[in-house]
Amino acid sequence: xxxxxxxxxxxxxxxxxxxxxxxxxxxxxxxxxxxxxxxxxxxxxxxxxxxxxxxxxxxxxxxxxxxxxxxxxxxxxxxxxxxxxxxxxxxxxxxxxxxxxxxxxxxxxxxxxxxxxxxxxxxxxxxxxxxxxxxxxxxxxxxxxxxxxxxxxxxxxxxxxxxxxxxxxxxxxxxxxxxxxxxxxxxxxxxxxxxxxxxxxxxxxxxxxxxxxxxxxxxxxxxxxxxxxxxxxxxxxxxxxxxxxxxxxxxxxxxxxxxxxxxxxxxxxxxxxxxxxxxxxxxxxxxxxxxxxxxxxxxxxxxxxxxxxxxxxxxxxxxxxxxxxxxxxxxxxxxxxxxxxxxxxxxxxxxxxxxxxxxxxxxxxxxxxxxxxxxxxxxxxxxxxxxxxxxxxx
Numbered sequence: 001x002x003x004x005x006x007x008x009x010x011x012x013x014x015x016x017x018x019x020x021x022x023x024x025x026x027x028x029x030x031x032x033x034x035x036x037x038x039x040x041x042x043x044x045x046x047x048x049x050x051x052x053x054x055x056x057x058x059x060x061x062x063x064x065x066x067x068x069x070x071x072x073x074x075x076x077x078x079x080x081x082x083x084x085x086x087x088x089x090x091x092x093x094x095x096x097x098x099x100x101x102x103x104x105x106x107x108x109x110x111x112x113x114x115x116x117x118x119x120x121x122x123x124x125x126x127x128x129x130x131x132x133x134x135x136x137x138x139x140x141x142x143x144x145x146x147x148x149x150x151x152x153x154x155x156x157x158x159x160x161x162x163x164x165x166x167x168x169x170x171x172x173x174x175x176x177x178x179x180x181x182x183x184x185x186x187x188x189x190x191x192x193x194x195x196x197x198x199x200x201x202x203x204x205x206x207x208x209x210x211x212x213x214x215x216x217x218x219x220x221x222x223x224x225x226x227x228x229x230x231x232x233x234x235x236x237x238x239x240x241x242x243x244x245x246x247x248x249x250x251x252x253x254x255x256x257x258x259x260x261x262x263x264x265x266x267x268x269x270x271x272x273x274x275x276x277x278x279x280x281x282x283x284x285x286x287x288x289x290x291x292x293x294x295x296x297x298x299x300x301x302x303x304x305x306x307x308x309x310x311x312x313x314x315x316x317x318x319x320x321x322x323x324x325x326x327x328x329x330x331x332x333x334x335x336x337x338x339x340x341x342x343x344x345x346x347x348x349x350x351x352x353x354x355x356x357x358x359x360x361x362x363x364x365x366x367x368x369x370x371x372x373x374x375x376x377x378x379x380x381x382x383x384x385x386x387x388x389x390x391x392x393x394x
Contacts, residue, residue: 018063018089019109022117024102028052029216029237035059040108040115042099047072048079051190057086063110065091065123067099071136074146080133090128091115098123158319161255162278165287166326172291173273177230177248180293183209185300186285187217189237193301196334197224200300203337209298214285217301218242232288233281235261243268250274250288252281279319290327297327300334 020038025031028043029052035041037060044067045052056064070080070092083090091110098115102108102122109116115123126132164170185204187193197220204211204226213221215233219242222228228247231238235251243249243265249272253259257276265272277284282302289297324331366372 018111019107019116020062022102022104022106022108023061024099024104028056032056032059035061038062040065040110042067042102042108044068044096044099045070045079047074047077048083050078050082053079053082057082057088060086061088063089063091065094065099065108065110065115065125067094067096069093070128071133071140073136073140076137076140080128081137084128084130084133091123092126092128094123094125155321158278159322162319162322165277166322169287169291171275171277172288173250173275175230175248175250175273175288175292177210177292179210179289181295183207183296183298184212184289184294185209185298186212186214186282186289186302187220188214188282188299188301189216189220190301193217193220194224196300197221197226200298200334200337203298209296210289210294212285212289213238213242213247214281218245218247220301230285230288232275232285233261234259235264240268243270248273250284252277252284254278279323283319283323286323286327286331290330294330296332297330298332298334298337302333 018040020040021036022042023031023035023039024042026044028045028048031041031043032055035056039059039061040063041056041059041061042065043056046068048066048070064083070090071077080090080092089110091113094115102117106117108122110127113124113127114121115125159166165172185200187197201224203209210229211221211226212230212232213219213228215231215235216237216239217233218228218231218238222242222245228242228245230250231242231247232250233252235243235249249265249270251259251262251265251272251274253262253274253276255276255278257274259274259276262272262274275284275288277287286297286299362375366375
């Protein structure tokens with residue numbers, strides 16, 4: 001038996017263990033870029049949100065180890081339920097010191113409340129199950145009032161900082177992409193974005209909206225077979241392929257002008273537009289579409305419910321909430337468009353058009369000698385066919 005085969009067998013977890021190569025990253029969305037099925041995902045994510053959990057679950061890790069509390073009790077976040085529902089073990093609250101000592105690529109095994117590396121206990125936490133998650137969710141729901149009070153205070157602070165932008169559009173940069181009088185489809189790689197894009201394919205083909213990808217939303221558009229017209233974001237989760245696709249790029253910068261993603265875009269030979277603003281890139285994209293005259297803004301994968309706002313954290317809630325108040329007259333969720341949208345060509349009209357075309361063809365054939373001969377041959381063949389069918393039954 002080869003040495004590599006013996007090592008693999010010795011590292012195989014037992015029937016009640018879950019293990020594989022360790023992948024460590026404090027930012028969950030960075031980790032998912034290199035996570036593979038069977039790996040042990042090690043994260044540091046307080047209140048694991050739905051989008052992050054769905055991204056992890058889709059990659060089928062052997063287990064997820066969280067340095068922080070996956071449910072802190074601030075609000076009833078949905079991430080832990082999603083992981084457990086997918087059959088992925090969740091070891092919670094192991095601490096940042098234990099995570100810092102782990103080495104990328106080492107084989108880790110989750111056994112009970114512990115993470116073992118080379119047979120030694122590397123971290124200890126709380127193994128979550130359906131009962132512990134249910135209890136934590138009930139406690140979190142009881143504390144929602146506190147979070148809403150914090151949200152109200154944060155909303156006022158954001159309004160003071162960005163009232164000129166929200167009320168008068170001061171600070172919105174000029175772009176070359178024309179949105180005046182057109183629909184804008186804003187895609188965020190968030191809640192059910194794949195299903196929404198699939199459901200909107202007829203709408204996109206018929207109305208040809210301006211396709212605006214927010215960071216990784218540009219990759220989502222490409223994966224669905226669409227060409228983005230605009231890419232907006234801080235450029236932390238969009239691929240080089242998307243940035244090079246020919247779309248106009250708008251880099252979301254901090255209010256003081258700092259833009260961490262600007263250098264990366266320029267290194268690709270692209271000169272972007274810079275949009276300094278407080279809030280999220282999702283909000284910046286909506287404000288940009290509204291200011292430039294889009295008649296309708298269709299949102300894919302964005303946040304719409306109270307729990308989804310809370311999933312962004314209190315700091316992100318205020319900008320999201322106020323932005324939706326600002327563009328509310330134009331904003332439609334993708335699911336609403338899918339339910340209300342019908343093709344402008346009805347079935348009756350389609351059959352009527354086919355009938356008219358057939359009559360026009362028959363009239364054209366009847367008006368020429370060659371066409372008359374062709375019609376006579378066609379009628380003869382039809383008579384032969386009807387006679388043959390009649391003969392089968394007589």
